[in-house]
Amino acid sequence: xxxxxxxxxxxxxxxxxxxxxxxxxxxxxxxxxxxxxxxxxxxxxxxxxxxxxxxxxxxxxxxxxxxxxxxxxxxxxxxxxxxxxxxxxxxxxxxxxxxxxxxxxxxxxxxxxxxxxxxxxx
Numbered sequence: 001x002x003x004x005x006x007x008x009x010x011x012x013x014x015x016x017x018x019x020x021x022x023x024x025x026x027x028x029x030x031x032x033x034x035x036x037x038x039x040x041x042x043x044x045x046x047x048x049x050x051x052x053x054x055x056x057x058x059x060x061x062x063x064x065x066x067x068x069x070x071x072x073x074x075x076x077x078x079x080x081x082x083x084x085x086x087x088x089x090x091x092x093x094x095x096x097x098x099x100x101x102x103x104x105x106x107x108x109x110x111x112x113x114x115x116x117x118x119x120x121x122x
Contacts, residue, residue: 004046010089012024012025012026012040013110014103014106016103017103018073022099024028032047032048032119033122034060034120035110035117037063043060049121052070057083057086061087061117064090064122065092066092066116067092067114068092068117068118068119069095069097069102069109069116069117070094070118070119071099071102071103071120071121072096072098072121073098075098076101079096103118103120
């Protein structure tokens with residue numbers, strides 16, 4: 001069996017997640033991170049899963065990704081159906097899951113060169 005080291009050409013990628021902390025290849029973050037096109041984008045530091053609105057989702061979907069992954073924190077939380085429907089009507093899938101799973105899902109989709117954005121709450 002031939003094994004090959006996988007090399008990622010993405011500028012920013014997630015290395016690990018633990019409760020309250022997301023470690024990227026460029027540093028350690030607490031709070032919330034927003035990733036798009038394999039780049040870390042600045043967001044409002046007061047943002048929380050409970051305060052997500054249609055306006056915020058519109059801002060994080062401005063580049064028309066295929067899918068937006070929301071990391072809800074250390075445990076899974078249910079996403080408001082109005083928010084899901086709003087993006088689905090634009091042809092954008094929205095998936096909410098615990099942040100550990102969201103980190104993994106984002107990395108897999110980004111590696112497969114899918115148009116994916118991620119909003120992950122530590």
